[in-house]
């Protein structure tokens with residue numbers, strides 16, 4: 794069963810819970826943009842694997858809730874809409890960054906080849922000139938900006 798609960802990290806009532814199976818639940822908070830799941834606990838194999846690929850900032854922002862679950866910033870990447878990721882120097886100096894996707898034009902398509910596919914090009918690209926920063930609690934606004942949620 795899916796439902797909204799209070800976020801164990803920021804306290805907003807916009808934390809979306811999804812039950813994957815009897816033992817595993819995933820959590821995605823639209824209030825603060827952080828996510829977690831039942832497997833993300835201190836020293837767990839899951840967390841160790843994640844830590845190997847996560848940017849330093851994401852690790853800096855790890856948050857352990859009272860139940861022992863670790864929360865981390867989400868990273869959204871939707872090829873035809875845009876992306877949202879945490880950006881900054883450290884846990885006390887960061888913002889969300891939202892970037893819009895735009896269609897690749899005929900003139901520029903040569904610059905965006907699909908690796909391993911001769912003669913094929915991406916139809917969308919991230920337009921870094923659209924980058925906008927949002928505060929932590931502005932995560933919903935960032936989602937609206939790239940068109941995931943209505944304005």
Ligand SMILES: [Zn+2]
Pocket residue numbers: 800801802803804805808822823824825826827
């Ligand atoms: Zn939250």
